[in-house]
Amino acid sequence: MEEGLSIDPTSETTDPFAALAGKKVYIETYGCRYNFGDTANLVEVLRKHGGSCVASPEEADAIVINTCTVVGPTERRMLRRLSTFREKSLFVTGCMPLVQRESILAVCSPVIITPDQIHEAYRSIQTVAPSGVGIVQIAKGCLGRCTYCITRLARGRLESFPQEEIHEKVRAFVEAGTFEIQLTAQDVSAWGMDKGNTLPELLTSLCTLTGNYRIRVGMMNPATVIGILNELMDVFESERLFRFLHIPVQSGSDRILKRMGRDYTVQDFEDIISAFRRRYPDINISTDVIVGFPGETGEDFSCSLDLIGRIKPSKVNITRYSARPFTGPFSEKDFPDSLKKDRSRILNAYAEKQYTAVNHQLLGTIVSCVVTEKLIPGSVMARTASYLGVVIGEDLPIGTLAEVSLKKDRKYFFMGDCISKTMP
Structure with missing residues (x-):
């Protein structure tokens, strides 16, 4: 944990789940698929303690907010929601209490449940709720050094979960009738790199499990894909894997990527996409782009537009840069919101033209x-x-x-x- 972060581990409740035992609980979840995986695990822990989930705060004895703080607008929304429930029996989990506890305590006085507490409580349960889509967390943290990212400060360095634990969770979902298994982590392609293993090894083993299911591989960082590219492409031969890649590029400018601390070049990213497309022409590509990063010139932004035009992804998740506490660019001069909004609109409109062109060929088939x-x-x-x-x-x-x-x-x-x- 880096200097300046506001977490105080000694203030956490030793067993927050005991306080929820037998209660009707309303849960709101924000952010990434990993957060939704934490919530699904929390629901099973609550059931183990005799609790139940309800559909509205009015029905609830207690309220849980699973927070996200990836960008400023999300943080502000979290604080508004927490303030709304400050007179209730309130519990807070997710990334925000790990890095912005003082901000939370300024608007409410909740019980903090850390994601690690959820994970440890769930490990002895491993039950799942029947659903069409099941989220399986395979690691927490990452190996990255992205200068803008508060999530890496909240979740810490990479900790890959044991292969057999992942197998057990997948088996539980398949036995419950789940078809789509979504593997998630802060960086899925980094799995095993802290323990001498690799993601292709994990995927190969998961593809041998019996049952009616397919696996969707979650977000992967180009920096950790590069070293396992050939083995990863080989695993995608399996019919167990959806031919789908979510690989954020974040910028089409090498200069900006270096400022972001992304540890790969635009050419590295394009090489990954090209290699997969040569092998699997119908593969679905999703990527992420940040606009308005400090120092991004008009030329840098044009590079991002050009890149999207070249790779023609099926989806581009666009984020307007938002300065986050404790991150490198936090004190740097930020662009006006109007410029970031303009670039976001331009990129989104251009990306949608790519979707239309690709989708038009599929209509009627x-x-x-x-x-x-x-x-x-x-x-x-x-x-x-x-x-x-x-x-x-x-x-x-x-x-x-x-x-x-x-x-x-x-x-x-x-x-x-x-x-x-x-x-x-």
Whole structure:
């Protein structure tokens, strides 16, 4: 933990779960899939203690807020929500209490539950709730040194979870009828690097488990993908893996990447994308870009636009740079919000042109997919082998195999008509 962080471990409640035993609990979760994985584990811990989850704060004896503080607007939203519930029996977990405890205590006086406490309490349980999509955390922390990132300060250095523990969680989900297994971490491709193992080894072993399931590999840093690229591509031969990559580039300018501490070049990133596409032409690519990073010139921003035009991803997650406490650029001169908003709008509009061009070629075609998630009554999400999302207007069971005609382009997914189906 770096100097200046506000965490005080001695103030944590030894067993916060005892205070929730037998209670009706309302939980709000914000942020990444990892946070949602923490919440799912917390729900199982509460059940073990005789508690139950309710759908509204009005029904609850206690309220849990699983916080995110990745950018300034999210932090402010967290503080507003915490202030709203300050007169309630309030518990707070997630990244925020690990790095901004004083900010929390300025608006409320909750019980702090650290993510580590959730993880340790859950390890002896390992039960899961039946669902179409299951989140499996494979590590916490990262090996990165990104200058803008407060999450790495909250979650710490890489700690890969044991392979058998991950196997046990996947088996539990599959036995509960879950089809889509989402592997998550702050950097999935770093798994094992602290213990002499590699992600391809883990994926190979997971692909041998029995049952009806597919695995979606979560966010990977180009810096940790580079050294395992060939082995990683080999593993994606397995039908157990969705052909989907989420690899954030963050900038199309090497100068900005260096200032960000990202430890790879634009060429490294493009080499990864090109290698996968040569091997798997239909692979789905998602990436992230930060706009308005301190020192980003118009030319640097143009490099990001050009990169998106070259790689034509299926999704670009755009973040306006937000100075975070305890990070390198925190004291640097920031751009006005108006400039960051303009660049965000320009990049988003350009990215959407890429989606439209790619999706237009798929309209009217027939694809094979499998139902992974129930959305609303009478509607389900299905995924192709390359993780293309298709919403079907039928109430089909999870695991249903379907042939679907793609009828409408919704940018990030399609609406489709089911032509044939095979129930699980």
